[in-house]
Amino acid sequence: MIEYIDNSEIRRKLSLIKKVAVIGSGTMGHGIAQVFAAAQCQVKIYDLREDLLLKAERMIIQNLEMMKKESYINSGEQKETLAMLSYSTDLFEAVHEADLIIEAIPEVLEFKHQLFQLLETMIRSTAIIASNTSTFPISKLAEACTFSERLLITHFFNPAHLVKLVEVVKHEDTLPWAAEEVINLLKAAGKKVVMLNKDIPGFIANRLQAAVVREAFYLLEEGIANADDIDQVMSEGPGMRWALNGPLRIADMGGLDIWEKVTGNLFPELDCSTEAPRFIVESVKQGNLGAKTGRGIYEYSGTGDGASDIRDKQLIHLLKM
Numbered sequence: 630m631i632e633y634i635d636n637s638e639i640r641r642k643l644s645l646i647k648k649v650a651v652i653g654s655g656t657m658g659h660g661i662a663q664v665f666a667a668a669q670c671q672v673k674i675y676d677l678r679e680d681l682l683l684k685a686e687r688m689i690i691q692n693l694e695m696m697k698k699e700s701y702i703n704s705g706e707q708k709e710t711l712a713m714l715s716y717s718t719d720l721f722e723a724v725h726e727a728d729l730i731i732e733a734i735p736e737v738l739e740f741k742h743q744l745f746q747l748l749e750t751m752i753r754s755t756a757i758i759a760s761n762t763s764t765f766p767i768s769k770l771a772e773a774c775t776f777s778e779r780l781l782i783t784h785f786f787n788p789a790h791l792v793k794l795v796e797v798v799k800h801e802d803t804l805p806w807a808a809e810e811v812i813n814l815l816k817a818a819g820k821k822v823v824m825l826n827k828d829i830p831g832f833i834a835n836r837l838q839a840a841v842v843r844e845a846f847y848l849l850e851e852g853i854a855n856a857d858d859i860d861q862v863m864s865e866g867p868g869m870r871w872a873l874n875g876p877l878r879i880a881d882m883g884g885l886d887i888w889e890k891v892t893g894n895l896f897p898e899l900d901c902s903t904e905a906p907r908f909i910v911e912s913v914k915q916g917n918l919g920a921k922t923g924r925g926i927y928e929y930s931g932t933g934d935g936a937s938d939i940r941d942k943q944l945i946h947l948l949k950m
């Protein structure tokens with residue numbers, strides 16, 4: 630973990646990043662834009678169509694309204710954040726003055742490469758470019774761009790306006806000032822930043838999550854317990870501890886002699902499949918994508934907005950603790 634002096638106000642004033650462009654206003658993009666707007670950057674959000682931008686604006690308004698209702702921000706902060714945001718379907722207009730450009734478009738390498746090639750002709754020669762990719766190593770992203778010395782991964786978590794963690798990955802060419810600027814800004818925005826020492830697919834968090842999810846679907850498919858019980862085992866047990874201490878510290882606290890037995894005895898028993906779980910593949914084929922389509926592992930009313938409202942309220946309560 631990078632540690633800087635904790636004086637976000639001074640850091641913010643000294644930061645070179647005043648203007649931010651967010652490309653892609655979907656699940657992640659709108660929340661990322663909100664984070665930078667709340668940190669007093671002028672933020673332009675770009676998407677392919679006007680209706681997508683209107684949806685993003687609506688979601689940011691709802692996010693801020695809930696944060697105010699739950700007394701996490703005041704109405705001054707709500708207004709100031711909204712005033713820092715603007716929306717555009719013109720890519721050049723969105724990016725040409727930006728100090729930092731964050732892409733949050735779909736996880737398709739070809740799309741990201743095409744976008745980088747377009748950006749090359751439009752952005753300032755000192756602009757920093759960050760990708761919110763969940764899985765691609767930065768070496769893959771850099772293959773199709775001429776700005777690898779200003780390229781980073783900033784991996785936010787859904788919902789980006791509430792989850793504190795951002796994983797940062799540098800390319801071997803990334804200049805130290807570019808990483809430092811972005812990390813300082815993220816910290817001033819209240820984020821917890823972890824920078825990886827090496828480039829690896831899935832970074833840290835998604836590798837840890839994927840290991841747990843693989844086993845969770847194995848237990849479900851084998852009928853060991855129903856979905857609700859499997860989820861409860863996690864949230865009432867390990868999840869509760871993991872909110873406060875990571876798996877390595879917990880291993881230390883339990884005793885490494887015990888964990889030698891637990892891992893040695895259990896590793897040979899664990900699922901080690903190398904493909905997406907059958908349950909997920911079948912659900913996707915049937916168009917059951919989870920909360921957003923009303924059905925996944927559970928059933929939801931409408932488009933699942935109620936479920937994300939509850940999740941966001943619970944996260945705000947956790948943050949206030």
Ligand SMILES: NC(=O)c1ccc[n+]([C@@H]2O[C@H](COP(=O)([O-])OP(=O)(O)OC[C@H]3O[C@@H](n4cnc5c(N)ncnc54)[C@H](O)[C@@H]3O)[C@@H](O)[C@H]2O)c1
Pocket residue numbers: 652653654655656657658675676677678681732733734735736737740744761762763764784785786787
């Ligand atoms: N959803 C998550 O939980 C999550 C978490 C962390 C990281 N990510 C990563 O963030 C990125 C975005 O994911 P998302 O879930 O927000 O996707 P999304 O589908 O919700 O949003 C993507 C947005 O990008 C727009 N878009 C598509 N092609 C574009 C282009 N060429 N130029 C500009 N905009 C374009 C789409 O119109 C859409 O609004 C992906 O790389 C994903 O892996 C997602």
